[in-house]
Amino acid sequence: MVCGIFNDEGEKHHVVWGFNRKDMSTPAFMLPTLNKASVCTKFCPILFKKDEIKENKGDKVELLDIEYKMVFAIGTIDSIFIYNTQSITPISVITNIHCQAITDLSWHGSSTLAASSSDGYISFVVFEKNELGEKMLPENIGNETIRSLYQTYLKVDINKNIQKIHNGNIDII
DSSP states (O other): OEEEEEEETTEEEEEEEEOBTTBTTSOSEEEEOTTSOEEEEEEOSSOBOOOOOOOBTTBOOOSSOOSSBOEEEEEESSEEEEEETTOSSOSEEEEOOOSSOEEEEEEETTTEEEEEETTSOEEEEEOOTTSSOOBOOGGGOOOHHHHHHHHHHHHOOHHHHHHHHHHTTOOOO
């Protein structure tokens, strides 16, 4: 995803352009960011089962037509937008949590989103179990390449790796 400006009849709007890896020549979708430039975008590393959506007069608007749902966060100067690939409407918008600009976002599984800022603080957004959706099991993913990569990711124990470094007398600052 890329920060950009959309010109609508002479009026400029800050947006995030989303691209498909298979075709980078044209954006797959565009999301507004409330007239603030986006600083970063981070996808949750967990895939989720798609929600049942009741179509309204045959209209079904998804950001991406994929077999699972992905959740991602967009950080702007002073806000965080949380979206999923099944809707063009944000799940949540979080504003005014720092005194200075947001600098980065990071997910810890599907339970926590961390936001850092240039004021030196880090804020945590904590989600309850299944709040973002029901986790997708690797065996339910049809695309073999994605299934294999997802299985590999789920086997990594981040806490175990940190513990090894700590026991090896390497200080983590």
